[in-house]
Amino acid sequence: MSEPLLELKNVTIRFGGLTAISGFDLHIGDRELIGLIGPNGAGKTTAFNLITGVYQPTEGAIHFAGRTTLGQRPYQIAKRGIARTFQNIRLFGSMNVFDNVRTAVQVHRSHGIRDALVRMGGFRRGEADVEKQVMELLEIFSLHKQRDEMAKSLPYGDQRRLEIVRALATKPKLLLLDEPAAGMNPTEKVELMKLIRFVQEKFGLAVLLVEHDMKVVMGICERIAVLDYGLKIGEGTPAEIQKNPKVIAAYLGQEAEHA
Amino acid sequence: MMHIGAKRSLLTAILIAVVVSLFSAHFNRYYRDVAIDVAINIILAVSLNLILGHTGQFSLGHAGFMAVGGYIAAKITLVFGVTAVAWAQPLIFLGALLVGGIVAALAGLAVGVPSLRLRGDYLAIVTLGFGEIIRVIFQTSETFGAATGLVAIPKWTTLGWGFGIAAITVYVVGCLVNSTYGRGFIAVHDDEIAAGAMGINPVRYKVTAFVIGAFFAGVAGGLYAHQKTTLSPGGFDFMKSIDIVVMVILGGMGNTAGVIAAAVILTVVQEPLRALGPLRMVVFALIIIVLMMLRPQGLFSFGKKKGASA
Numbered sequence: 001m002s003e004p005l006l007e008l009k010n011v012t013i014r015f016g017g018l019t020a021i022s023g024f025d026l027h028i029g030d031r032e033l034i035g036l037i038g039p040n041g042a043g044k045t046t047a048f049n050l051i052t053g054v055y056q057p058t059e060g061a062i063h064f065a066g067r068t069t070l071g072q073r074p075y076q077i078a079k080r081g082i083a084r085t086f087q088n089i090r091l092f093g094s095m096n097v098f099d100n101v102r103t104a105v106q107v108h109r110s111h112g113i114r115d116a117l118v119r120m121g122g123f124r125r126g127e128a129d130v131e132k133q134v135m136e137l138l139e140i141f142s143l144h145k146q147r148d149e150m151a152k153s154l155p156y157g158d159q160r161r162l163e164i165v166r167a168l169a170t171k172p173k174l175l176l177l178d179e180p181a182a183g184m185n186p187t188e189k190v191e192l193m194k195l196i197r198f199v200q201e202k203f204g205l206a207v208l209l210v211e212h213d214m215k216v217v218m219g220i221c222e223r224i225a226v227l228d229y230g231l232k233i234g235e236g237t238p239a240e241i242q243k244n245p246k247v248i249a250a251y252l253g254q255e256a257e258h259a
Numbered sequence: 260m261m262h263i264g265a266k267r268s269l270l271t272a273i274l275i276a277v278v279v280s281l282f283s284a285h286f287n288r289y290y291r292d293v294a295i296d297v298a299i300n301i302i303l304a305v306s307l308n309l310i311l312g313h314t315g316q317f318s319l320g321h322a323g324f325m326a327v328g329g330y331i332a333a334k335i336t337l338v339f340g341v342t343a344v345a346w347a348q349p350l351i352f353l354g355a356l357l358v359g360g361i362v363a364a365l366a367g368l369a370v371g372v373p374s375l376r377l378r379g380d381y382l383a384i385v386t387l388g389f390g391e392i393i394r395v396i397f398q399t400s401e402t403f404g405a406a407t408g409l410v411a412i413p414k415w416t417t418l419g420w421g422f423g424i425a426a427i428t429v430y431v432v433g434c435l436v437n438s439t440y441g442r443g444f445i446a447v448h449d450d451e452i453a454a455g456a457m458g459i460n461p462v463r464y465k466v467t468a469f470v471i472g473a474f475f476a477g478v479a480g481g482l483y484a485h486q487k488t489t490l491s492p493g494g495f496d497f498m499k500s501i502d503i504v505v506m507v508i509l510g511g512m513g514n515t516a517g518v519i520a521a522a523v524i525l526t527v528v529q530e531p532l533r534a535l536g537p538l539r540m541v542v543f544a545l546i547i548i549v550l551m552m553l554r555p556q557g558l559f560s561f562g563k564k565k566g567a568s569a
Contacts, residue, residue, distance in 0.1 A: 052456060074455035083456070090453035092446050094513070103442040107458030113467070116438035117431060123438075130439045170458050 003066060004029050005206050006082075006174055011050060011060035020046045021230045024060070028174065033200055033207045035221035037214075037241075039250065042227040044210040045087060048176050051208075052084055053077040065173065079107055083172035085163040087179045087210075091151040097162060098147040101134045104169035134169070140202070141165050141195075157188050164199065174206045175199070181213045189213060193220050218242070226250070291418060295486050297526045298421030299479050302428045304506035304522040305515060306475035309432045311504065312513035313441075314468040315448030317383040320370060321476050321503045323390030324363040326495035328477020330403050332359030333412045333484040341413060352415045356424075356481040363477020364470045366393070371469030375462050390500055398492040408491030409484070416486040424482065428475045433515055435471070444468055445513070505547055511557020521558060 004027035011024045021043040028034050036044050049055045051062065053074040062069045069077050092100050109130070115123040138144040141161055146154060151162060160180055167175055177196065181189050193216055200207050211217045217224060218238040226234040226241060228250040234241055241247050307321045335355035343351055370389045377385055397403045404410070435441045446454040447461045454461055484490050506525055510518030528546065532539045550558060 054452070054455075073460075074452075075458050075460045078456055078458035086453065086456075090450050090456075092449040092453065094445060094449050095442070099442055099445075102439055103446045103454075103459070104457040106439045106442065109439065112440055113435065116440045117434050119434065127439060166457065 004063075005032075005065060006051065006208075007061075007063045008047075008051070009061045009063075011047075011057045011062060013046060013050060013055055014058045019230055021050070021057075021227070024227070024230075024232055026225055026232075026235075028206050028208060030173075031200065031204055031206055033196070033220060033222050034209065035217040035224040035238075036208060036210045036227065037212075037217055037224060038227035041229075043230045044227055045178060046230075047227070048084060048178055048208075048210060051077075051176065052082060078170055078172075081171070081173035082176065083167035083170045083174070084176040085160070085167055085178055085180060087182065089159050089163055091159060091163060091166070093150075093152045096148050096150055097138065097143055097154065098134055100151045100162060100166050101137055101169045102130055104166045105130050105133050107170045137165050137169055156183060157191075160184075160192070161195070164195070168199065168203060172205060174208065175203075177207060177209045177211075179210055179212060181211055181216045189216055192216065196220055292486070293527065293530055294418055295416055295421045295482070297523050298418070298425045299482050299486065300503075300506065300522040300526045301425040301519050302475055302479040302482070303503045304510065304518045305425075305428050305432050306472045306479070307503050308507050308510070308513065308515065308518045309435070309444070310468045310472040311507050312511075312518065313432075313436050313444045313448060314465060315512075316465055316468060317379055318386040318469070318472075319383050319497070319500045319504065320386035320390040320393075321472075322495045322497070322499035323386075323393035324366055324473040324476035325480035325483065325499070326390075326393050326397060326492070327366045327473075327480065328356075328359035328363040329480030329484040329490055329495070330359075330397055330409065331362045331477070332356050332481030333409045333490055334403065335359070336412060336415070336485065337409065340415075341411075348413075348415065352420075352485065356478050359481040360474040360477040363480065364474035366477075367469040367471075367473025368466065370473075371466040375465055387497065387500070390495070390497060394492045394495055397495075404490075406492065408489060408494075410489045412484050412488045412490065414485060414488050416482045421482055421486075424478055428478075429515065429519065431471070431475075436513075436515075448513070509547070509550060509558050514557060517557055524558075 006026070006028040008024055008026040011021060012019065013021050024047065026034075026036075026047075036047060038044050046055065050057055051069070053069060053072050053076070056070065064077070064080060064082060069080070072080075092103060095103070109126065115126065135144060135147070138147060141164070143158065143162060143165060146158070151159065154162060164175075164177070164180070180196070181192055184192060196207060196209065197220055199205065209217065209221060218241075221238060223236065224238060224241045225232055226244070226247045233250055234244040234247045236244065303321060303325065307318065310316050310318050332355040335358055336351065340348055340351040340355065370386060373385075397408075398406055436444060443454065443459045443464045446457065446459050447464045451461045487494075502525070506521045507518055509525065510521030529539070529543065532542055535542060
């Protein structure tokens with residue numbers, strides 16, 4: 001394998017006296033589907049926030065597509081090709097479905113204030129082009145019929161789907177999904193697994209999936225990393241993870257007791 | 260298509276403004292003054308709507324931007340305009356308004372940049388402080404007449420100027436927001452973190468909103484100066500900023516038509532209340548309280564229109 005798309009080396013972040021993540025190494029190659037699991041409070045979402053530039057690591061290095069992301073703000077990292085969804089859905093509440101996606105499409109456009117004001121032919125062609133891109137995306141995920149509905153009025157599963165569509169509209173190379181199965185019933189979860197695989201293949205993406213639900217993670221990920229109290233306690237294929245004693249103790253053991 | 264509609268409505272508004280201004284000599288002077296106040300308040304409310312309604316930045320400093328534009332424009336007129344030949348005066352007026360607006364925009368930049376780390380209440384306090392600082396600067400500056408202010412400013416603001424510029428303001432803010440680029444303002448308003456994750460630079464959008472909003476507030480200040488013919492620092496106090504905020508909230512945040520309607524109503528309603536003397540502000544406040552209780556989402560918000568932004 002050539003150099004990884006995303007590489008975290010010895011990443012540590014402390015909030016005051018609390019070490020949320022310690023010496024975390026992770027690499028993701030092109031078009032890989034990687035899972036990141038761990039009990040509550042293990043630092044999974046913190047890892048996402050480090051990768052997307054919401055937090056800066058106290059120590060360590062993060063490289064994306066061969067260049068560091070340290071010191072870059074979230075919008076700059078998003079422009080470089082990392083898109084994400086959020087654990088607690090963060091759609092643009094005062095916009096309809098179409099505009100939620102339209103907002104994200106503009107990242108790679110050069111149209112600015114002047115075009116919006118002068119509104120010459122170029123602007124109109126640009127806007128028509130944006131509309132075409134948005135509608136194509138919405139159609140792929142069969143959300144096109146709801147284009148004029150307010151994003152927040154969609155059913156829960158559709159909101160999750162729309163968040164993924166919005167993330168894809170930024171044309172990412174890496175898609176981070178933060179607990180996309182949260183709050184879904186078993187049927188919806190199966191649909192979601194299909195959707196994630198479909199997205200990864202259709203758009204040729206690498207996906208990093210944070211998820212609580214073992215079935216989902218084990219079902220679709222090629223490789224899984226396990227965090228516990230900010231430390232990586234295991235990494236490997238789903239089969240290896242299921243046999244890893246540390247992982248079983250930290251996570252799967254609890255899961256088994258509940259089941 | 261929205262943008263064609265926007266251009267047409269701009270042209271219509273300018274045409275109305277021109278026709279009205281041709282006949283304005285026949286209007287009762289009092290009504291003409293009230294109408295010009297309406298136009299100025301439309302400019303103020305629509306420009307604040309870009310900052311507060313669309314972008315969600317709570318600014319209590321709009322009167323400060325207005326003061327900057329008003330004083331600068333008035334000073335330019337007093338120095339260059341009064342002695343100028345008649346045909347040059349409209350050009351000097353236009354120049355004075357533009358320079359006033361540009362200086363106000365620079366003030367907007369100055370406030371916008373350090374305020375970016377602040378949100379909500381904290382930003383409101385900073386902008387409030389800014390407004391007061393501006394007022395005190397003019398109050399102590401001899402060049403700008405100190406506490407007396409500037410007097411004998413020529414009364415150049417006509418209905419045509421007022422509504423012409425109001426139409427331009429509505430057009431500019433409308434076009435900005437109703438474009439793919441402009442979705443960024445609303446994205447920042449809705450959820451800054453999500454906006455950042457979509458590649459939108461919240462800082463740039465916030466500063467842009469402040470600069471453009473401040474520019475039009477400055478131009479409104481220039482119109483106001485050439486309407487009242489005297490300027491005193493007291494006219495730009497905190498209460499003036501509050502008045503404009505009330506227009507935006509009452510009209511419905513981010514709802515341009517509603518904000519315009521609120522600006523018209525709140526300006527006109529004040530007039531008959533003048534007869535009440537000191538009780539005027541009490542009644543005015545009561546009207547606002549009742550309106551807010553009846554329609555907390557804004558007077559003219561009837562739920563988001565479907566596809567309103569397409």
